[in-house]
Amino acid sequence: MGSWLARHLHALVSSTGNLARAPLATALTVAVMALALALPQSLLTLVRNTTSATGNLSGTITLTAYLKPEVGEQKADQLARSTRARSGVARVELITATQAMTEFRRNSGLGAALDVLPENPLPHVLIVTPVPSASDRASVENLRTALAAWPEIELVQLDSDWINRITAILSVLHAVLWMITALLAAAVIAVVGNTVRLEIQARRTEIEVTKLVGGTNAFVRRPFLYTGLLYGLMAGALAWLIVAAAILSLRSAVRELAQAYGSQFVLAGPGLHELGWLAAAGALLGWLGAWLAASGHLARIDRNN
Amino acid sequence: MISFDRVVKRYPNGREALAGVTLEIAAGEMVVLTGRSGAGKSTLLKLIALLERPTRGRAIVNGVNLSDLPAKRIPAFRRGVGMVFQDHKLLPNNDVFDNVALPLVVTDTSLREIDKRVRAALDQVGLLGKERQLPEELSVGEQQRVGIARAIVGRPPLLIADEPTGNLDPELAVEMMTLFRRLNSVGVTVLLATHDLHLVRESGLREVVLEGGTVHDHTVGALPTIKGVR
Ligand SMILES: Nc1ncnc2c1ncn2[C@@H]1O[C@H](COP(=O)(O)OP(=O)(O)O)[C@@H](O)[C@H]1O
Ligand SMILES: [Mg+2]
Numbered sequence: 135m136g137s138w139l140a141r142h143l144h145a146l147v148s149s150t151g152n153l154a155r156a157p158l159a160t161a162l163t164v165a166v167m168a169l170a171l172a173l174p175q176s177l178l179t180l181v182r183n184t185t186s187a188t189g190n191l192s193g194t195i196t197l198t199a200y201l202k203p204e205v206g207e208q209k210a211d212q213l214a215r216s217t218r219a220r221s222g223v224a225r226v227e228l229i230t231a232t233q234a235m236t237e238f239r240r241n242s243g244l245g246a247a248l249d250v251l252p253e254n255p256l257p258h259v260l261i262v263t264p265v266p267s268a269s270d271r272a273s274v275e276n277l278r279t280a281l282a283a284w285p286e287i288e289l290v291q292l293d294s295d296w297i298n299r300i301t302a303i304l305s306v307l308h309a310v311l312w313m314i315t316a317l318l319a320a321a322v323i324a325v326v327g328n329t330v331r332l333e334i335q336a337r338r339t340e341i342e343v344t345k346l347v348g349g350t351n352a353f354v355r356r357p358f359l360y361t362g363l364l365y366g367l368m369a370g371a372l373a374w375l376i377v378a379a380a381i382l383s384l385r386s387a388v389r390e391l392a393q394a395y396g397s398q399f400v401l402a403g404p405g406l407h408e409l410g411w412l413a414a415a416g417a418l419l420g421w422l423g424a425w426l427a428a429s430g431h432l433a434r435i436d437r438n439n
Numbered sequence: 440m441i442s443f444d445r446v447v448k449r450y451p452n453g454r455e456a457l458a459g460v461t462l463e464i465a466a467g468e469m470v471v472l473t474g475r476s477g478a479g480k481s482t483l484l485k486l487i488a489l490l491e492r493p494t495r496g497r498a499i500v501n502g503v504n505l506s507d508l509p510a511k512r513i514p515a516f517r518r519g520v521g522m523v524f525q526d527h528k529l530l531p532n533n534d535v536f537d538n539v540a541l542p543l544v545v546t547d548t549s550l551r552e553i554d555k556r557v558r559a560a561l562d563q564v565g566l567l568g569k570e571r572q573l574p575e576e577l578s579v580g581e582q583q584r585v586g587i588a589r590a591i592v593g594r595p596p597l598l599i600a601d602e603p604t605g606n607l608d609p610e611l612a613v614e615m616m617t618l619f620r621r622l623n624s625v626g627v628t629v630l631l632a633t634h635d636l637h638l639v640r641e642s643g644l645r646e647v648v649l650e651g652g653t654v655h656d657h658t659v660g661a662l663p664t665i666k667g668v669r
Contacts, residue, residue, distance in 0.1 A: 343528050346488070347589065348518035349545035436510060 153364055160365075163329045167369030167420070170322045171412055172376040174315040179377060179404060181307050184300075187392075187399050195269050197278055198291045199260040205286045207231075210258040213286060217260060222268035222277060227261040234259060257288065319419055322369070326362045326423030333361065334431045345435065355428040359421055366420025370413035377404045377412075440466040440597055440628045441487065446496035448482050456482035458652030459496065464630060466596065469623040471639045472632040474649035480632035483649065484601050487630070488520055489513050501597060518542065521590030521627075523600035527582050529574040535561070535585050536570035542593040560592040564618060580611040584618070591622060598622060600631045604638060612638060 153160045199217075201210055207230055214228040229237075234256045239248055262281070264274060274292060282290045334341065341354050381403040392399035404412075441464040448457040456479040464470050472480050485491040487500050489508065498505040501519050508516060529538050537544075539560055543553045561567045564584040574582050583603060590598055600619070604612035616638055623629045633639070639646050648655045 339528070340530055343530060344541065344545060345514070346490075346517065346522060346528070347542040347545060348514045348516075348593070349541075350514040353545050 153361065159329075163325060164365060164368045164372060166325050167322050167365060167416065168372035168376060170318040170325070171369055171373035171416055172380075174311060174318055175373060175377045175404065175408065175412060176380055177307075177311050177314065179381060179402070179408075181304060181311060183401055184307075185304055186402070187397070195264060195274060196293045197262040197264070197274070197281065198293060199262060199281050199287050200289045200291070201258040201260070201286055202288045203255075203257050205258060207258065209286060210260075213284070214260055217262055217281070220277075220280075222264050222273060223262060224265040225263040229259045229261065231256045231258050319415075322366075322416070322419040323423040323426065326365050326420045327427040329365065330358050330362055330424045330427040331431070334358065334427060341431070342435070351429075351432045351436075354432060355425065358424045358428040362420035362422070362424025363417050364420070365424075366416035366418065367413050368416075369420070370416030371409070373416065374404055374409045374412045377408070440464050440468070440501065441630070442497075442499040443483075444497040446486065446498045447494045448479070448486060448491060449494045455652055457486075457493075460649070460652070460654050462647060462654055464628065466628050467623075467626055468645065469620065469629040470631070470645045470647055471642070472630060472647050472649060473634065473636060473639060474655075476634055478649040479652050480634070480649055481601055484599050484630070484632055487597075487599055488522055489516060514545075518546065518593050519595050519597065521593065521595040521598040523583075523586050523590045523598070523603045525602035525605040527574075527586035529582060529585055529589075531574055534571050534573055535566065535577070538574065538585055539588045539592050541589060546593075556592055556594075557588075560588040563591065563622070564588045579606055580614065583607060583611075583615060587615075587618065587622075591627070595627070597628045597630070600629070602633055602635075603631060604633060604635060609637070616642065 201213070205213075210228055210230065214226050217223060218226045231254045235248070235254050238256065239245060242248075260281075262277070264277060268274070268277070278290045278292055281287055344354055345351075381401055385401045385403075388399070388401045441462065443460050443462040445459045445461055446457055447455065447459055449455045460479075460483065472483065474480055482491065486493055486498060486505060489505060493506055501516070503516055530541075533541075536557055539557045540553050543556060548556075557570075558567060561570065564587050566581060566584055566588065569577065569581070574585065577585065583606070587600075587603075590600075598619070603619075604615050607615060612635065619629050619631060
């Protein structure tokens with residue numbers, strides 16, 4: 135056990151030494167890997183922020199309940215009051231047929247043409263705004279069903295098309311994000327693999343002799359795996375810094391944008407959780423790239439056996 | 440220790456380097472493998488080190504059948520065969536100690552044990568005190584002795600050497616032969632390949648001659664029978 139640990143430490147130290155011996159090449163490799171890791175993490179951060187931003191805006195979801203034509207104004211007022219009393223409802227606005235017609239007359243520009251109508255064809259309308267905590271899809275749907283069940287109500291319309299559209303866009307973005315992540319993960323593996331391959335070339339004799347004296351493939355591979363692991367850890371940490379810097383530089387612009395829309399939304403940067411995530415992903419991909427490169431080389435040596 | 444029965448080795452390019460070699464070498468023996476260049480000496484040693492597999496025939500080394508040993512078990516097998524090369528294959532950036540220690544480093548040997556055994560091996564080849572020198576700081580003869588120390592540091596029962604004196608002048612070559620004989624006298628089975636017949640002459644060693652891919656002659660301490668070799 136003691137010597138097992140010693141050998142791993144030895145491999146780790148010698149890998150670290152190898153990286154330090156060529157600082158420029160190491161830095162370039164790490165930078166390329168970091169960019170490949172930072173890109174999906176940035177996109178993910180943006181998608182997350184957008185999701186939470188639309189979550190904030192969901193307070194503006196409204197339901198429009200159209201009353202049946204025969205329902206009178208007094209009854210409409212009564213319905214508005216009982217709707218207001220429901221839990222999960224923040225605000226109810228009654229727009230009477232008369233108000234609606236007045237507004238329509240003003241906005242449509244049809245003016246006198248509407249006087250031709252024998253009577254006001256518009257129904258009374260209730261505009262219902264749920265509280266934010268009851269603004270999720272399921273709660274809103276429940277409210278809609280409850281209102282629609284009332285005999286006085288003709289139709290309940292959900293005015294959340296634009297939210298649905300953003301949600302749809304976000305889910306497409308999510309899928310795209312995963313594709314980009316997979317491609318860039320492959321790129322990270324390729325970059326590490328190539329770097330490790332160069333190092334293997336430089337240490338060809340050492341590998342050959344090690345195998346001649348009875349070193350196993352696992353033993354030969356070990357220092358290269360550590361090299362890949364170290365590259366990945368460094369790239370993960372650097373990627374986190376890149377994302378944090380990007381978010382920081384966008385933050386004031388986004389705050390202004392949000393304020394223009396009357397929102398207190400603040401762009402959230404990557405946290406410690408993301409640092410751990412990026413480092414782990416980098417280490418795993420680095421290890422994998424190194425493993426592939428080393429195993430490929432060893433397989434070529436072992437072809438005779 | 441080594442038992443070959445009609446062993447054939449054909450390379451992928453179709454070249455048949457060994458065309459049915461039958462050979463027995465007992466534990467504790469010292470044998471010199473001769474034959475002109477291209478006779479198949481290196482090929483035979485490569486089979487013993489499992490650097491190549493036999494194409495046909497039965498080859499048993501150290502109790503292991505070379506034809507069907509799983510690849511996974513080759514490293515452990517090789518630790519039982521010390522190898523010395525003409526170009527010694529030392530790692531130029533590692534000092535003498537690290538070069539000799541390599542066969543122990545690849546196994547679960549403790550640092551204290553490594554230290555002890557590397558010194559013992561260096562002592563056997565007369566290089567104690569040169570641990571921290573780099574190979575390039577040594578003479579050719581010393582480099583070859585470092586290679587021998589590395590081959591014996593794991594105490595393998597079998598030592599094979601391919602042209603170990605090929606790069607040495609005659610005086611050093613004789614010295615090297617003496618060293619191999621001393622190792623053999625403490626119980627190591629030794630198989631040397633050389634095309635230098637002067638080394639074998641009057642040595643009293645068993646000689647196995649390869650010619651045309653087969654063992655042409657077994658002689659014990661006799662004069663060479665192959666013409667055309669200097
Ligand atoms: N890897 C190889 N591929 C193809 N032919 C080879 C290979 N190694 C050796 N040979 C051929 O096999 C024959 C025996 O070579 P070798 O064993 O090196 O002989 P020796 O060591 O006695 O000079 C030679 O004709 C050589 O060209
Ligand atoms: Mg040869």
